[in-house]
Amino acid sequence: MDFSISHAFVRGVVYMRRDQPRIRRSADFAGKTIAVLEGTISATYARKNHAWGGTLRPYTNQQEAIDATMRGEIDATLLVYAMDRKYIVNDHGLRRDFIDDIVYKFHFAVHKDDSSRLAQINEALATVRDNGTFDALYTKWIGSIEPRPIRLADLRPHAAKIGFGALIVAAIFWWQRHMLRKVSRHADALRDSEERYRGLIDSAFHGSVIHRDGFVLETNASFAAMVGYSVEELPGIRLVDLIAPKERKHVTEAISTPGPISFETVGLRKDGALFPMESSGRPCRFKGQPAQIVAMRDLTSRKQAESDRLVLSKLESTGILAGGIAHDFNNLLSTIVLNLDLLRRIRYDDSAVAAHTSAAKQAAMAATTLTQQLITFSGGGASARQATHLGELIKRSVPLALSGANVMAEISVAAELWLTLIDAGPVERAIRNLILNAREAMPDGGTVTVGVDNQALKPGNAPGLKPGDYVRVTIRDHGSGMMPEIQAKIFDPYFSTKQRGEQKGMGLGLTISHSVVHRQGGTITVDSAPGSGATFAIYLPADRQATLPAPHLTPLGSSYTGRVLVMDDEEALRQSLRMALKSLGCDVVVAPEGKSAVELYRKAKAAGNRFDFVILDLTVRGGMGGKETMQALRELDPTAIGVAMTGYSSDEVLRNPTAHGFKEGLAKPFDFDALERLLSRCLAATKPGSEGRN
Secondary structure (H helix, E strand, O other), X not given: OEEOOOOEEEEEEEEEOOOOOOOOOHHHHOOOEEEXXXXXXXXXXXXXXXXXXXXXXXXXXXXXXXXXXXXXXXXXXXXXXXXXXXXXXXXXXXXXXXXXXXXXXXXXXXXXXXXXXXXXXXXXXXXXXXXXXXXXXXXXXXXXXXXXXXXXXXXXXXXXXXXXXHHHHHHHHHHHHHHXXXXXXXXXXXXXXXXXXXXXXXXXXXXXXXXXXXXXXXXXXXXXXXXXXXXXXXXXXXHHXXXXXXXXXXXXXXXXXXXXXXXXXXXXXXXXXXXXEEEEEEEEEEOOEEEEEEEEEXXXXXXXXHHHHHHHHHHHHHHHHHHHHHHHHHXXXXXXXXXXXXXXXXXXXXXXXXXXXXXXXXXXXXXXXXXHHHHHHOOOOOOOOEEEXXXXXXXXXXXXXXXXXXXXXXXXXXXOOOOEEEOHHHHHHHHHHHHHHHHHOOOOOEEEEEEEEEXXXXXXXXXXXXXXXXXXXXXXXXXXXXXXHHHOOOOOOOOOOOOOXXXXXXXXXXXXXXXXXXXXXXXXXXXXXXXXXXXXXXXXXXXXXXXXXXXXXXXXXXXXXXXXXXXXXXXXXXHHHXXXXXXXXXXXXXXXXXXXHHHHHHHHHHOOOOOOEXXXXXXXXXXXXXHHHHHHHXXXXXXXXXXXXXXXXXXXXXXXXXXXXXXXXXXXXXXXXXXXXXXXXXXXXXXXXXXXXX
């Protein structure tokens, strides 16, 4: 390549801490660690000059280099003038200086030997650079240059005048250069200020618009993206055309106000979509004429977050009551189920009794769905999170929810779907609630479209969610849709648009679904319009490193011998557990609360008749609960084996028993088979060589 004369240049800029010696020339870099931005002129120039005796450390982001300088990890950051101000968000108050002998010159390049094109470029550049200004100044202050050489003899008669004139000319010339430099500095400062202003406007998260008489003059990229236009399309458009029709009169009055303004309104995107936004503006001048600058911010995320907080606050008051009801109800269910199992074992030869007890047990276990919904209100529902394939869960639960209905389902699951780390039971119930909601939205039949796919979310993609990997479940019905005021309330407790009656809910289904998904670390969004159906989207965090758990089978025994201590504050449940364990061959002792349980354990240990394991209820009214009791037992006997029992399936102890000194966890309600499997595992842990007492 051949290169033209230089037509522009920029200078090197260095950032350093204020407590460090200044760097004014490239030689000052010797022995220092210098940060450069990879791929820039500064990096190339520094490598070409071997870092001027220093050590280079490349970065891919200017802000990271600036932050490292502030922390003292490097001595200085070398950047290009003007570009540094455009992309640096925060310089932490570092000192910023020019490097005197680092100047980056710019040339045009042509193919080698393309002399005609090179000559044209050089001529054009010379015309622009040397447009006669210097010659005019020279002629004005010094005069025309003689065409013949001037001899010394010609000057001798006028030596004094010439000397005095030369001094005057020199002084004038010095003053001229001084003023030119001063003007140049002011021009540089003005350009620098303009670049800073443009950088701030273009990098701002909020939209900015300059308008005159309601017509857009200039805008930034953030506002263009907000309303769905390109920056080039917006100048000349009426500002109110970017506002919802019903808000235009109000906005027209606001922007006509001569002073500062501030208001909330509804924006209108290019595709016709509406969104809430807030605006503030003040008078300004644009190209010498009065104008107004208005800053605008999309409030969609904030409105959604406020809505979510309102829903959660309503759930909190309901949850206080629901948690206590669920706990007591689970105690009753455990008593009922255990007694039914005992009755069935006693009267195993009576087919009529067996049939009735089986039916009663099924009904009692089915009631656990209600207790799980109540526990969801109380702040739980995530008791046993494990890797789950949402596609398989959808394929299993959707057909069941639509069984017997005149509604079909179309299910699509993305290939190589990521796994989620969730409690599958509550999530499946939440999805089933949404499917039932879609089914009821189409009383005359139709198709529910269900999709499951991977989503790598960026900031702002889904309101209320952090950026990251998620699995999305979309459920779309083709019903009558919803008005905006209905959408705002669908997750509220007890809100329903249906009359109570056959197959009609109590307004808890969507509320429970919202709470379940929120406590799994996800969110639910809804998009609907009258006559266009509704689309619900569930986002759940993905775990791309997770693997599906292998199936685990526990061998059952038939007869056991062992001593068991049971502690529960419900008399009926204590006796039911005592009879159930006794029927399996165990010697059982019961206690109503923790202190008496510790005393019974101490006496048994002192008498050489220790208990093989203990079953402790975590929640005891007016007494020591299971967690504190287990701590006391471990102090008394470090090898004690404990089982945590609770009606709160979301209890942290139940999710991770070993972290709290327990061997196992037992969630109420449970049946005889679950108790027998637990007994088998706990007694196996007491055998010599077992790890259970470690």
